[in-house]
Amino acid sequence: MVYQGCQDVFRTSFSIQERKKLLERFRLPEAYILNVGTIEQRKNVMLAVKAIKEVNIHLVVVGAKTAYYNDVKAYIQSHGLENKVTFLTGVSSKELAALYQSAQMFVYPSLFEGFGIPIIEALYSGIPVITSKGGCFKEAGGPASVYVDPSNEIELKEAIVNILEDEQLKQDMIVQGKQYVERFNPRYIADSFEKIYSELNKNLY
16 A cells, blocks of 8 residues: 655754744744644544643644534533633744644544544654554554544543653654654655555556
């Protein structure tokens, strides 16, 4: 199987100073968890909002808004979470890459995806990933990511807390995630295509 890759910018390291300036520009705290994707029902960001309700961590959501955003915003307001969740739109690829690298972890409780490129972006960025059980998610996230029931806010909350409180677990996930994500490296993908074409040519003669 030949996998999709991601933009080169997500394999670029940003300095601490560059990341600090970005956080200041977006008025973000130093410690936050990240969610990336269009704010629509199937992306299920509401679960992430509910999960961090009683956790001492900020949630940053990057993505275009749909009507579903109004439901999420209403929940945030009714539970007094305005100071715990930040929504960002119009973020460049370079800014997004730096936001990934500055995050404590990436949380992606989507209900279904064709593949899950943001998971790969997060692994390249060197941060732990929590995503959904089933579907394509394990193929994108590999053995080092944490998988939760996308309908269970308690399970997601516990996964977030475990990573925040266990530095060794966090570092293990980062190291193993970086090793796994190399299969999505453009060079690896190009080699895979070359092997496929070579096999096809053999079968033609």
